[in-house]
Amino acid sequence: MASRSARPDRVTAAALTQDRFLGGRLHIWQPRDGYRAGIDPVLLAASVPARAGQSILELGCGVGVASLCLGARVPDLSLSGVELQPDYADLAHRNAVENDIGLMVVTADFTRLPTVLKAQSFDHVIANPPYFQRDRGTGAQDAGRETALGEETPLRDWIETATRRLVPGGWLTMIQRAERLPxxxxxxxxxxxxxxxxxxxxxxxxxxxxxxxxxxKGGRGAFRLHAPLVLHGGTHHTRDCDSYTPQITAILRQGAAVKWPA
Structure with a gap:
């Protein structure tokens, strides 16, 4: 685990909720207000083609949901996460300890990684970057939510950092809004x-x-655009329930992997 100096908790218990992920396999502390992890990091984790014994680096790990979901699905991973906001990094560390999943959490700007991470290469780098460009729309009032959702570091820098940290043949996996695909x-x-x-x-x-x-990294295969993975059954929302398709339910509740087309 990353070394930490003794200091009082930055976030009081009243400001937190403990939420269940993967059908209750994970219990995750996160801020009651501000940025709250939903299904996106779970889908990200399910999409990573990781195998036991491999190393993972998550850029902008937040409270650790994606890394911990991946660790719950694939045994014996070496998990590391870097998070800019100290409050969220502290919660990621706490969540890892309480869920008994090894995750080294480093509080840092990923564009200026500390030596402990710059000295390593990883089999996988994963990321759920901020979705919204700061020059478009209205920023969130909560500072933590605005940092998590409002892009300050360009996507190009996320991908460049990931590329540098990957081993030859290593995989970058990233989730983003469709409009940011270009x-x-x-x-x-x-x-x-x-x-x-x-x-x-x-x-x-x-x-x-x-x-x-x-x-x-170093891949030479042709680019592939797959058919969509559909999240909800039916043509529209009809009642107060999640209505996920069976495949998505298996991912969100049982920790199943995303089945990428062959």
Missing amino acids: DMLSALTDRLGSGEVLPLSPRQDRAAKLVILRAR
Whole structure:
């Protein structure tokens, strides 16, 4: 675990909620207000083609949901996360300890990684970058939520950092809004190939709102755009329930992996 100096808790218990993920396999502390993890980091974790014994680095790990979901699915991973906001990094560390999953959490700006991470290379780098560009729309009032959702560091820098930290043949896996796909693809250099995009559609015949991108360092395969993965059954919301498709239910409740098309 990352070394930490003794200091009082930055976030009081009243400001937190403990939420269940993967059908209760994980119990995650996160701020009651501000940025709160939903299904996006769970889907990100389910999309990573990791195997036991491999190493994972998460850029902007927040309270640790994606890394911990991945650790719950695949045994014996070496998990590391870097998080800019100290309050969220502290919660990621706490969540890892309380869920008995090894996760080294480093509080830092990933564009200026400390030596403990710069000295390593990883089999996988994962990221759920901020979705919204700061020059578009209205910022969130909560500072933590604004940092998590409002892009300050360009997507190109996320992908460049990931590329540098990957071993040859290692995978970048990232989830983003569909409208940001051109930005992601334009940031892929000749060092990242075999790119694949899996759109995430809220319902059948609806436009995708999110996409998952993965690319391989040194990959030479042709780019592939897959058919959408549909999140909800039916054509519209009919009652107060989640209405997830069986595949999505297995991912969110049982920790199943996303089935990428062959």
